[in-house]
Amino acid sequence: MSTSALTHRARVLAAPGERHDEILTPAALDFVGRLAAAFGERRPGLLKERRRQAIRLAAGSPLDFPMVTSAVRADPEWCVAPPPPGLADRRVEITGPPNRRIAVNALNSGARVWMADFADATSPTWGNIIGGQLCLLDAVERRIDFTTPEGREYRLGAPDRLATIVVRPRGWHLTEEHLEFDGGPVPAALVDFGLYFFHCAQRQIDAGAGPYFYLPKLENRYEARLWNDVFVLAQELLGIPRGTVRATVLIETITAAFEMEEILHELREHSAGLNAGRWDYLFSLVKTFGHRSDFLLPDRSKVTMTAPFLRAYTELLVRTCHRRGAHAIGGMAANLPGRDPAALAEVRLDKEREAEAGFDGSWVSHPGLVPVCREVFDGVLGHRPHQIARNRDDVEVSAADLLSVGRIAGPPTPEGVRTAVAVALRYLDAWLHGRGAVELDGLMEDTATAELARVQIWQWLRHRVVDRETVLRLLDDELTALGAEHPWAKLDEIRAIFERTALQPELPLFFTADAYTRHLVRHPEARS
Template sequence: MSATALTHWLRVLAAPGHRHDEVLTPAALDFVGRLVGAFGERRLELLKERRRQALRLGSGSPLDFPMVTSGIRADPSWRVAPPAPGLADRRVEIAGPPDRRTAVDALNSGADVWMADFADATAPTWDNVIDGQLTLIDAIENREQPATTIVVRPRGWHLDEEHLEFDGRPVPAALVDFGLYFFHGARRQIDAGHGPYFCLPKLENRYEARLWNDIFVTAQELLGIPRGTVRATVLIETITAAFEMEEILYELREHSSGLNAGRWDYLFSLIKTFGHRTDFLLPERGQVTMTAPFLRAYTELLVRTCHKRGAHAVGGMAAQVPGKDPAAHEAAVAKVRLDKEREAEDGFDGSGVAHPGLVELCREVFDGVLGDRPHQIDRTRDEVEVTAAELLSVRRTGGPPSAEGVRANVAVALRYFAAWLRGRGAVALYGLMEDAASAEIARVQIWQWLRHRVVERETVVRLLEEELVSLGAEDPWAPLDEIRALFERTAMAGELPLFFTPDAYTQHLVRRVEEGA
């Protein structure tokens, strides 16, 4: 089958699938092509700037709040746009991949918002990407569904979509996820009383937020949709973005719906950025709670920043999966309750869960603080002052990681890789709903411990082999050699790969049908 030639130099390099023609219409692909033509080169320049910033920080340059934007932070006059329809009350959000079963569960869970996650919760096979778009179209068309607001999380700027080609190169995956959903869903959502809403992952600075804002403006102009209809929540899940929260809100202010706190990705970013330094050596991930001073500084600053500018502050995702064992279930519920109580009392306007069984618990906690109010943005937290030193004060507690802690990271990474390579981006492991962020923090912690010799390489090799044997017994069809190689490349190499997904995607998930084949 030959690749399909389309206007604006966009070609499909994948075999057709069931109902794919409903998404990959010539007009939709033309729309995505226009966005790629207008913004693709700028995205590449921003990725180069990421690498330059990483080199600067790696060589010892300090990380601080930017002096050049001090005027934006000091100016009391600006605020973000008021909440859009369906986004005023966000006390309970549920996240998951945009597959049909998850969509049904999420839209009937009682959550106020469903975040359809093409990023960390989706293994980006071509079928998953297009079927996810079909799921969203069908969900919007189903007029009998509960009034849950849909928010779409596209893939990050660092990822390509190799099943689409523009001018001889892969297309930015973020523009594929955004563009196809916007083209097919924006008008439908407006007609349904909501709008095209997004959650933006992995941003590292204000320039990346500005790029998204310009994309929103152009997309609205191309489809004749009023400017400001798009709304976007930004996940603050990188350490550099934590120093530019106000600037990110400012760049997106006419399209902003607030900020969202991440956890595993934030810790993952810390290690990627400062993993070469012993003062950023983290203990095993189960010991790094949100009460740690540097994480408290991060969440306090997020609430303060959002409410100062009239924006929602949304708390982190509870990954616990309610279990059948009564004792384990009660322990998980108690942990989630404590976490949500802290967030609500700190001023967050809502929070997230990964399982429908936790929706009512989250609602109960936030109802207790919010009452009949949709949010607590009026609680401006003026008393909060956070310094750069506090954001970066990662004090290692305890001794070296335990054997169980090292094994847990190896086990989670291997089992997640096994699921991801088979097209599953969200998987329940050891009582938690794990996604790509979980695998990232697990594998970079192994890398950091090896680098600083708090764990011997021989120990990791032994645990790797033992866990591969266990995985093979659990799943005789697991591609053990591929999983081992992926772990060795991303967790045990001398230089740390920034993400496991780009290389693994290219090697294992891309199934192109080349022209003339």
């Protein structure tokens, strides 16, 4: 592409950083700008539809499987594209932010897939976003080896033993304030997708894999359709065969759970299946139905995947995927190995439940959990790459089954309230300091679990199962403890975010959007 043809270049509104010019090339910025020009105007309309749907549900409208798409669900003939190279066997997938140490450990972990996460596991500072793109480029180019000042070596293993890279961009609800196109910020999803696709798509194809993605926070088929259109144009612009892109959609909102088949149908030539994103799913339930007492959730630790409404959700996901020839990927094991033998036993039981239910693989957050997950799925799959042929025709799930939260509903324990406050505050501290995944009390916490913590506090306050004075006292106590442990903690900013997003009468949909703009955006003089 000649320089004279670069007519859609996005404008960088951030100070230059080390090696940033390798990612923010004129051609790459033009590619991102072309995506923004083509799809930027559709995004606000989809976000407005999210708000309209939320208002309808809050007013008492029933949530059900859409009648208008019943023909799609009833048609037995259509299937998604077959698994592409590197994504046939997905029995263990490991997740983490795209930084060099995590990347080397994840790629060498023995997992079949590494999800490089720009969404829930990354604090979206500009340095993290472009640093993550550099990390991925270096990983694809096999130049990511390094030695720490303490002498610890990080080296990639043999190519045939490395995990396949799958990238999770940020959701449609976020923008990237450090890139401007046509007078406004570029949708963050298009930045994360576009920069990786531009630099690494052909490189991945040449290496025998492809440009693969996880799509977060989708709420309906229209948002899946937008992603499919992005894939079609991106492949056309770079001369990559249509259908090369593959994407797994995280079913992590309650509205998307009612449109699983429709989402697969919209993406069918680019689909790699669905994933059961459990913590965001609970977060979505509270956001959507937090005003109703029959959706009052107890402590997070008490909401297990054996709860009837969660079992209905996972079994419907497996049935839907296998009926359409797609992978069904299970949820996250966030426990940290070596801390609590009982916790590892719980991980094993959880993975056994998923494998027996028909899932084709599952997620772990730490390399130490890979052997446990792999052993469980090896026992069910053997030498088969998946169990897509197991159709689960025995599963019948109704709208009432997906919404039967009241059967486990109940007030929190005092310890559960304190834990929620502590997780929210300590995660915010890490996030403000540029860390999107943090170890807390034996668990790997990320944005999803922090979001769940703060909306549960809001829900408990709304239904007066916890009084405001108790939460304010815990807020003071935990901030004092945090300040003693981390003298660098930004206590005033943490308190402000918590009060705005957990203690107000109206519940903000995400803490990340407002907190990002207020606390993480840095706008020095713009450069073209």
